[in-house]
Every structure is written in C-alpha cells, then in structure tokens.
C-alpha cells in the first residue's frame with residue numbers, strides 16, 4: 317500500500333512535511349518550518365524553549381507526534397514519549413531519508429529536530445546554501461539544518477553538550493570536485509575542527525528500496541529540484557516550489573516533460589499563486605530598477621534576499637551600467653562564496669568582482685567566520701562613513717532588518733527599492749508597515765511597495781495560476797494533491813472535469829494512493 321500524510325503545507329504556504337510510505341520504505345518530501353502555525357503562538361521574543369527540547373514544538377502542534385524520527389538529545393526524560401501516546405496523530409515511525417527540494421526554511425527548517433542519523437537528499441547547491449545560512453546565522457535550535465548542536469540533560473534542563481553532529485547529506489547531483497568545496501562543507505565555523513564525514517561518491521538512484529530521480533526546476537533560489545519516486549503503485553512526483561517564467565524555465569519544462577513520460581500515478585504540486593495572473597519577469601525587474609537607479613541622485617537601497625542570485629546578478633548589472641558599486645552584507649558575501657563553490661559556472665566568484673564591496677556593520681562581537689571574511693576582502697570592506705560619503709556611488713543591499721544601519725549612513729534623498737516577495741503573513745505585513753515608517757522618518761522614497769500592488773521590482777519564485785494548470789495538464793497525473801497553498805479549490809475547480817482526481821489533503825490524515 318502506498319500512502320502520503322501531510323504534516324504541513326495544508327491550507328498554508330510552506331511548512332511542507334509529506335511522509336510517504338510504501339512497504340518498508342518511508343521517507344519525507346521536505347521537512348519545513350510551518351511559519352503560519354508557529355506565528356499563531358510564537359514570535360521573536362516568545363520562542364520554543366531549547367532547554368525543554370522537543371516539548372514545546374510537540375505540545376503546540378508545530379510537529380507531529382512521531383516517535384522514532386526526532387533527535388534523542390532533545391528529549392528531557394526517559395519516559396518522554398509516554399505522554400504523547402494517546403494523541404490522535406501519535407505513531408511510531410522510522411525514515412529512510414528526507415528528499416529536500418530547496419533551501420528555503422519553509423521546506424528545510426524543521427530538519428533541525430530530526431534524528432541526525434537520517435540522511436538528507438538534496439542538491440549540492442541546496443546543501444551549501446543551507447550550511448552558509450546556518451554558519452552565519454544566530455545559533456538557534458530551530459535552524460540546525462546541516463549540523464545538530466547536541467544537548468545533554470543537566471539537572472532537568474537540556475544544555476549544550478558542545479558537540480556538533482553533521483547530518484549525512486546525500487548529494488543527488490554528485491559531489492563537487494574541488495577540495496575547497498569539501499573543506500567548506502566539513503568545517504564547523506566556530507572551531508578549527510572539521511567534521512570527518514564522507515559523502516556519497518555518486519548520485520543515489522534509490523530512496524529506501526524505491527527508484528528515485530531528481531529533476532531540477534526553476535525557482536527563486538538556485539539548487540531547487542523536484543523529485544520522482546517509483547512506488548509499487550506507479551510514479552509519484554513532487555514539485556517542491558517552481559515557476560515557468562524565470563531564467564531556468566527550461567528546467568521546469570524538462571521536469572514536466574520527464575514526468576509526463578512516466579505517466580505518474582500522482583503529483584504533489586505547489587499552489588502558492590493559484591488563481592494569480594502572471595507578473596513581472598526578471599527582465600522587467602532589470603528594466604524597471606535600472607530606470608529608478610538612473611534617476612536616483614543619491615543612495616539606492618535594494619531590498620532582496622541574496623539567496624536569490626538571479627536578483628543579485630540583476631542589481632550587479634544595474635550597478636555596472638550606472639557606475640555604482642554593489643555593497644553587500646558580510647553574511648551575503650559568505651553565502652555567495654559558498655554558492656560559488658557549489659557551482660563555479662553559475663554563481664559569480666566575488667573575489668573577481670571588484671565592484672562588489674562588503675559592508676562592515678558596527679558589531680560588539682565579530683564571529684570567526686566574519687573576521688576571516690573581512691580579512692579576505694580587506695581592501696573592499698566599507699563602513700557607514702564610507703557609504704555616507706559616496707551615497708551616489710552605491711547600491712546598498714539591505715533589508716528591513718538592517719534599518720538601524722541606515723541611521724549611521726544618514727541617507728540624503730535616498731531611494732529604497734523593494735524587490736522582494738509580497739507579504740504572505742500578518743508578521744510580514746507588520747514588518748512592511750514598520751519599514752514604511754522607517755523610510756518616512758529617514759525621508760527616503762519607497763518604490764515597489766507591495767501594498768499598493770506595485771509588482772514592477774519583483775519577479776515571483778512561484779508559477780502563476782495559469783502556469784500551474786499548464787504544468788499539471790502537461791504531466792497528466794491520475795491523482796493531484798495540491799500543497800503549499802491557501803487556495804486548493806483552484807485546482808479542484810479547474811481540473812476536476814478533465815479526469816484528474818484532485819485530492820485536497822488534510823493535516824495528519826493518511827491518504828492512500830491506488831492505481
């Protein structure tokens with residue numbers, strides 16, 4: 317019997333955790349953070365407590381009660397699991413692996429809580445982005461995607477055991493050749509010590525006992541892939557996040573053509589923008605942002621995530637065309653270096669881009685990775701004073717979270733280009749409201765405000781409604797399971813009459829897939 321159970325991505329955008337069972341094989345498509353559920357209870361200053369390990373996240377339904385798949389070091393007492401056995405979603409389970417589609421945290425974040433013996437199947441790019449984010453981010457037990465910082469019980473509280481355990485990643489596209497790449501992968505940033513984990517020499521062709529294919533797709537982050545698994549009832553496809561209008565749209569088309577050939581039993585398909593019409597392309601973003609930068613007389617701030625390399629390259633091109641320098645944060649430079657190691661061809665080597673400068677924020681404590689980075693780029697490190705004195709010669713890659721630093725820069729007649737996704741949650745809307753207040757206070761012009769429906773400066777990472785339907789129709793699965801959407805009915809309405817069995821999942825409910 318083949319079944320899937322969705323523990324996230326149900327009536328929400330992100331949080332995908334889809335457990336598949338077929339005979340002895342059990343695995344999960346992604347294991348992301350359900351930000352919507354998390355924000356129902358928690359926020360910046362009220363977080364699940366590391367000292368009680370799994371207790372808060374299980375108690376508040378952020379994770380399903382599945383004994384056997386989580387970290388043993390996050391259990392605060394020997395009989396920990398006995399309290400959950402009466403819960404309706406309680407089960408015993410083992411996993412052969414997680415098929416991780418890409419490095420966005422709503423797909424990867426809660427890998428943090430999984431037993432670090434469970435293999436994570438991903439592209440090298442996804443693994444390297446995840447590691448750079450973990451290395452340069454704040455230590456946080458909700459973001460231990462690549463290595464788990466183990467805890468030990470001390471007088472009833474879980475405290476740091478000062479040991480990190482690297483998760484066994486299985487690179488679905490093979491190991492990168494360079495020694496620098498494997499040294500980055502094996503290095504723990506806070507220490508000189510290296511992990512000693514050997515990775516797979518060749519790409520895997522199975523998950524558990526089932527044949528596995530990875531099929532790269534186009535998304536707003538490099539390394540994104542869909543997966544196809546041949547179950548005992550037929551092929552099962554999982555899109556991850558994808559689009560048909562970005563620079564790698566041919567990959568998405570190849571994926572749909574390959575899936576079609578397999579006459580799949582079922583397709584689990586994302587639906588972030590179900591019902592939305594198509595929006596701006598990356599080329600539109602380039603033209604629209606170029607026009608703004610040309611008109612700007614002073615500082616330009618470009619707000620986008622550096623993980624979106626396509627957008628970074630867009631702004632690097634604009635900087636070059638307008639004679640400005642692109643100023644990036646240290647953590648973004650670190651991320652770019654990691655991405656370059658994962659793909660020498662696709663990601664620019666910032667060492668050979670003298671027009672990229674590294675911003676040095678005044679920090680009380682500088683961590684070892686950042687100190688080393690500043691040494692590597694010593695001649696290209698700039699602080700607030702430098703930027704203030706050459707406002708008209710910079711494009712500053714900042715986001716709302718760096719607003720404090722704008723105080724030191726004292727922008728004059730500055731322009732803030734919002735080139736990021738629209739607000740998907742109340743928290744994001746609140747952050748946008750604060751951002752508006754900041755810009756008003758700093759007397760900066762705000763362009764691309766998503767509230768006004770201005771989409772000129774952002775090309776979405778997700779396929780539009782019509783594109784989603786085209787993808788599904790081309791693949792032609794017998795069963796369609798919409799996920800990662802608040803509008804699953806869109807698929808029901810549009811595809812039911814075409815002989816596709818659209819099944820809307822319910823959280824924690826096992827769905828049997830039969831041919």
Ligand SMILES: [Zn+2]
Nearest residue numbers: 418420535557
């Ligand atoms: Zn994504």
